[in-house]
Amino acid sequence: MRGILSAVDHVQEPPDLWTSRLSATKWAERIPLIETGGDGVERWFVDGQPAAMDGAAPAGALMPDRAKAPLRWEDVPEAAYRPAARLAAMDAAGIEYSVLYPTVAGLGGEAFGRITDPKLELECVRADNDGLIDEWAAASPRFIPQCIVPLFPAETAAAEIERAVARGHKGVIYPAVPMELREVPHINERVYDPIWATCESLGMPLCLRAGSATSIQAPPPADLSPALDLAYRSITGSTSMICVLVNLLVSGILERCPKLNVVFAGSGLGWGAYQFEYTDQQFTANGLLGPGHEHLPSELLRRQCYLTGWYDKAGVESRKFVGSGNILWSANFPLATSTWPSTREYVERAFEGVPDAEREQMLWGNAARLYSL
Amino acid sequence: MVQVKYGLMSCDSHAQLGRDAFTSRMSAGRWGNLIPQVVEVEEAGEKVHRWLLNGQVLAGSVVNCPALMHDRRYYPKRWEEVPSMAYVPAERLKALDEDHVDAEVLFPNTPVQVGTFPVGDVELELACVQAYNDAMAEYAQTSERYIPLALIPYLSPIEVVTAEVERAVRAGHRGILMVAAPEKVKGSKPVTDRFWDPLWATCQELGAPINWHASSGVGIGLPRWKGYDEREAHTASTGHNYMGPCQVLPALLFTGVFDRYPRLNWVLAETGAGWLPHLLERCDHEWERLHLWTEGIATRPSDVFRRQLYVDFWFERSGMELRHAIGVDRIMWESDLPHITTTYPESWAYVERSVEGLPQEDREKLLFRNLMRVYHLN
Numbered sequence: 141m142r143g144i145l146s147a148v149d150h151v152q153e154p155p156d157l158w159t160s161r162l163s164a165t166k167w168a169e170r171i172p173l174i175e176t177g178g179d180g181v182e183r184w185f186v187d188g189q190p191a192a193m194d195g196a197a198p199a200g201a202l203m204p205d206r207a208k209a210p211l212r213w214e215d216v217p218e219a220a221y222r223p224a225a226r227l228a229a230m231d232a233a234g235i236e237y238s239v240l241y242p243t244v245a246g247l248g249g250e251a252f253g254r255i256t257d258p259k260l261e262l263e264c265v266r267a268d269n270d271g272l273i274d275e276w277a278a279a280s281p282r283f284i285p286q287c288i289v290p291l292f293p294a295e296t297a298a299a300e301i302e303r304a305v306a307r308g309h310k311g312v313i314y315p316a317v318p319m320e321l322r323e324v325p326h327i328n329e330r331v332y333d334p335i336w337a338t339c340e341s342l343g344m345p346l347c348l349r350a351g352s353a354t355s356i357q358a359p360p361p362a363d364l365s366p367a368l369d370l371a372y373r374s375i376t377g378s379t380s381m382i383c384v385l386v387n388l389l390v391s392g393i394l395e396r397c398p399k400l401n402v403v404f405a406g407s408g409l410g411w412g413a414y415q416f417e418y419t420d421q422q423f424t425a426n427g428l429l430g431p432g433h434e435h436l437p438s439e440l441l442r443r444q445c446y447l448t449g450w451y452d453k454a455g456v457e458s459r460k461f462v463g464s465g466n467i468l469w470s471a472n473f474p475l476a477t478s479t480w481p482s483t484r485e486y487v488e489r490a491f492e493g494v495p496d497a498e499r500e501q502m503l504w505g506n507a508a509r510l511y512s513l
Numbered sequence: 514m515v516q517v518k519y520g521l522m523s524c525d526s527h528a529q530l531g532r533d534a535f536t537s538r539m540s541a542g543r544w545g546n547l548i549p550q551v552v553e554v555e556e557a558g559e560k561v562h563r564w565l566l567n568g569q570v571l572a573g574s575v576v577n578c579p580a581l582m583h584d585r586r587y588y589p590k591r592w593e594e595v596p597s598m599a600y601v602p603a604e605r606l607k608a609l610d611e612d613h614v615d616a617e618v619l620f621p622n623t624p625v626q627v628g629t630f631p632v633g634d635v636e637l638e639l640a641c642v643q644a645y646n647d648a649m650a651e652y653a654q655t656s657e658r659y660i661p662l663a664l665i666p667y668l669s670p671i672e673v674v675t676a677e678v679e680r681a682v683r684a685g686h687r688g689i690l691m692v693a694a695p696e697k698v699k700g701s702k703p704v705t706d707r708f709w710d711p712l713w714a715t716c717q718e719l720g721a722p723i724n725w726h727a728s729s730g731v732g733i734g735l736p737r738w739k740g741y742d743e744r745e746a747h748t749a750s751t752g753h754n755y756m757g758p759c760q761v762l763p764a765l766l767f768t769g770v771f772d773r774y775p776r777l778n779w780v781l782a783e784t785g786a787g788w789l790p791h792l793l794e795r796c797d798h799e800w801e802r803l804h805l806w807t808e809g810i811a812t813r814p815s816d817v818f819r820r821q822l823y824v825d826f827w828f829e830r831s832g833m834e835l836r837h838a839i840g841v842d843r844i845m846w847e848s849d850l851p852h853i854t855t856t857y858p859e860s861w862a863y864v865e866r867s868v869e870g871l872p873q874e875d876r877e878k879l880l881f882r883n884l885m886r887v888y889h890l891n
Contacts, residue, residue: 200803207803319736328738331641356733358694358760359703361768367808368767371799376760378795379788382752383734390749410791413831415752418785421749421828425854426744437748451798454790454838461787461831471753477802 143236145507146485147448148349148405148470151276152197152220153244153268155345170243172259174213184244186264187255189287194370197221198243200476203402205475207367220474223279230282233483235471239284239511240250240276241313241349242268247432248352249288250314258275260469262290262300269304278307281445284511286347287312292324292333301338310511311345311403317353317385328391336393340400345446345510349382350406351377356384359492374477378408385445386419389437390428401510403446403468409455412447412462442466445480446506449478453490459498468510515657515890519613521864522881524825525726525782525847526617527727528659529576529600530648532592538644547637551575551592561590565633567837575598577623578851581608585853599851602655609658612860614848615881616658618888619649620690620726620821627730628664628690629698635668642666642677650684660888662690662724667701671708675715687888688722693729693761702758704761705768705859713774722778722823729781731757755784759792762822766796770808771817777889779822782847786824789839793818819843823887826867826879827856833867833879841875845884866890 156284158172172186174196195209201484202217203210210216218225227442230238239346245251245268252268255261265288272285287304289297301312314335318324325331339346351357357376360369381404388394388402419437423429429436434445441463449455459467469487472478479486491499507513535549552565574588578599582589589595592877601624609617621628622751630641636834646663653659663681665674678689695701695709702708716723734753758781765771765779796814799805807824812825819840826832827849836844845882856863868876885891 166542317735326736326738326740326869328740356735356756358731358733358757358764361703361764364767367805368810369804371796371803371805372763372767374799375763375792375795379756379759379792380733382756384748386752387735387749389739390741390745408791408795410794411788413790413835414755414785414787414829417829417831418751418754419748422748422854428744428748452791452794453795454603454835457838458787458831458835460791460834477799 142198142501143234144469144471144483145237145239145513146235146471146473147239147403147468147507148241148450149238149473150241150243150247150475151272152216152474153242153271154221157271158264158267161270162263167263168258172264182213186244186251187260189254191251193244198476199474200370201478201480202379207370210420217474223276223283225280227280229473231478233471233480235473235483237282237284237513238471238473239311239507240272240286241347242288245288246314246315246352248349250321252288252313252319252354253291253315254470256322258290258296260336262296262319265290265300269307269309271308273309284310286313288313289335291318292317298334299337301335301342301344305342309344311347311348312339313349315352316348316350316381317355320353320355328387328393333396336400340397340443343512345401345403347403347405348380348381350404353380353455356380369398370476379411381407382411382415386415386437388445389419389440390423390467392432394440395432395434398415398443401444401446405448405470406472407447409447409449409462409467410458413458416441416461434452446510450477450506451486451490456490456494456502459502464498464501465506468507469503470492515616517615517881519615520880521614521846521860522846522884523614523617523850524780524845524884525620525729527577527622527852528602528605528619528649528652530645530652531593531600534648535641535644538647544637544640547602547632549630549641559590562592566626566630567626567637571624575623575788579853580851580855580857585878586706588872599624602652602659606656606658608850608853608857609769611849612850612857616890617848617850618662618687618782618884620662620724621645621649621655621664625664628692628726629730631666631698635666638668639666639673639677646677646681646686650686651682652886653685657806659891660687661847662688665689665691665712667695667698671711675711678712678715678721679719682719682721686721688724689716690724690726690843693758694731695727697730697732705764705770710773713770713777717774717777720889721788724780724782725758725784727754727783728756729758729761731761732776733757733760751781755781755788758784759788762792763796763814766814766817767810772811775820777821779856780845780887781822783849784824785829786826786839786844787829787833787835788841789818789824790835791837800876823883827854828863828867830867833871836875836879839880844879846880
């Protein structure tokens with residue numbers, strides 16, 4: 141059996157990614173960079189604000205204690221930010237290809253959406269996209285780079301998608317809830333259509349990342365230990381995608397863009413079984429099938445949506461309801477929740493008894509088709 | 514004792530109290546028009562009935578009972594239009610017989626707001642809660658086929674809360690209905706706050722399950738899009754029915770509530786069941802990866818949930834096929850009578866589709882035996 145095509149992994153951007161690309165005289169301390177606090181902890185700052193990140197890099201999977209992210213850059217393991225070290229880590233765990241998401245830019249590309257100066261936002265986005273091509277895609281074809289985009293207006297986002305794809309990007313990451321980042325229209329509004337249409341016409345999957353929108357996650361209880369807090373946010377991140385997916389199925393976006401593929405990264409799988417049945421049931425009970433809604437939600441899902449698993453044995457067992465053609469696998473490297481370094485063992489556990497053809501589809505074929513490998 | 518005649522019991526139905534339920538029980542001299550009551554107001558040139566809550570006219574129908582109307586999408590505008598079956602307990606039994614349902618757990622209906630009276634005043638809230646609990650206990654005395662749930666005050670000191678629960682249980686209530694995010698009631702505290710521990714202790718001692726209902730007031734989700742009509746908005750919000758509660762459950766686990774009260778049962782009504790394998794496995798995964806047993810979470814999360822958590826179904830097939838990943842002892846059925854999504858009056862048609870092919874033993878557990886155990890009907 142060959143390795144897996146991991147549909148969700150994260151690149152930790154190096155400390156000089158933006159400082160080497162953005163003008164210091166123009167942007168000064170607004171450039172994303174690492175600063176040392178009075179407590180000796182090194183933190184990332186974006187536009188002068190502390191980034192919502194665990195430590196200097198959320199690389200728990202690489203740490204002796206997975207709950208403790210490195211607090212200083214010198215303690216960040218190279219596999220988090222250096223392609224050569226990453227390839228070695230992938231080899232060690234049977235990960236053949238890796239689809240890349242950012243970190244400082246937000247796990248779901250949301251961090252720069254909070255920047256109020258559109259020029260700075262765009263420069264930050266472009267630097268991230270360029271860095272990924274220059275450092276990672278150039279290092280190995282086993283890395284599948286995905287671009288982030290400026291939040292709004294959609295024309296600016298679409299232009300960056302075209303530029304990034306021309307440079308070699310293979311997918312587009314967009315914040316799941318743009319409305320919580322700054323004052324922009326509801327994601328269902330047609331003003332966003334240029335983004336969806338550009339992804340569709342270029343054959344780029346649109347990727348929405350779980351855990352990138354706080355307004356759809358219950359706040360963690362006060363006074364949890366760091367490990368419990370980390371676990372809690374990871375757990376609620378997955379189920380936060382429920383409302384994003386259901387909204388997408390009803391929004392009309394998938395009807396307007398029938399060739400658009402949407403990936404729900406970090407979603408987990410098991411809730412899909414219930415949700416798709418439920419959405420169809422309510423859709424039918426509400427008599428929505430007709431003009432404007434030509435397909436059942438489950439038909440749109442089968443045609444255009446992908447959930448991602450990384451440990452989910454019960455999720456794989458429910459594939460009859462989710463659709464084995466709509467499941468991607470991932471390692472979630474190097475987050476604490478990652479199956480690395482035991483990715484192979486987790487795969488064997490989750491796919492025990494699954495027929496080879498279906499297994500191949502979920503671990504490889506579906507993602508290979510999406511990313512035209 | 515309730516008889517098993519049909520072999521089907523609903524763990525989530527909604528009982529409407531009479532329009533004088535509060536005015537006849539609360540002091541007019543003290544509370545005046547702050548007492549929940551039905552008033553006539555003019556709307557678009559039409560004289561309609563609405564509930565007055567805390568002196569404010571509530572939006573929405575005077576009684577949420579579309580399934581009892583001739584047109585199942587119609588919400589009555591005036592009290593006279595409301596079928597007596599909606600609020601007269603003896604009449605409602607006819608609906609149960611028509612639908613071949615033996616018994617039902619009674620959740621509130623209009624004007625209760627997700628299990629709360631958002632009135633802002635400690636004394637007034639308590640008076641409303643006590644009137645409700647008294648009226649519902651009286652309602653349920655009509656027949657042993659009714660299983661009433663008590664409400665709690667959110668602004669009172671915890672001793673007052675527990676005293677009210679004890680009083681309500683003595684009057685016949687079998688559990689309590691809570692919101693999952695009490696802090697949304699201004700002046701109250703999160704469900705994970707130690708403030709609530711005496712309540713958990715009381716409910717555990719009394720064998721009274723905590724019930725959450727649908728989205729349970731967690732209040733997370735996408736903002737509603739103004740481009741949706743009602744039917745689209747309703748369909749697009751289906752995820753919210755369980756997304757909130759299934760996110761708060763791990764918070765209870767991580768703050769040790771289930772460990773401190775291992776015999777306390779927690780029922781999630783109208784959330785469906787098929788998503789539970791995801792939550793169990795998702796929590797287990799983090800427990801394994803982050804060695805959470807070293808953080809005070811001694812027991813594997815799925816074992817805790819399978820010890821204390823109950824979910825239900827009303828239309829689904831997926832959860833029934835996945836029942837072993839949930840736990841056959843953890844699933845109940847609901848009709849949701851008389852709300853829009855109810856299976857009434859064809860509940861058995863839905864039931865047969867959901868449980869088709871299941872062994873008789875499993876069917877009986879899902880359709881009534883689990884419910885009888887949780888609510889001590891044996």
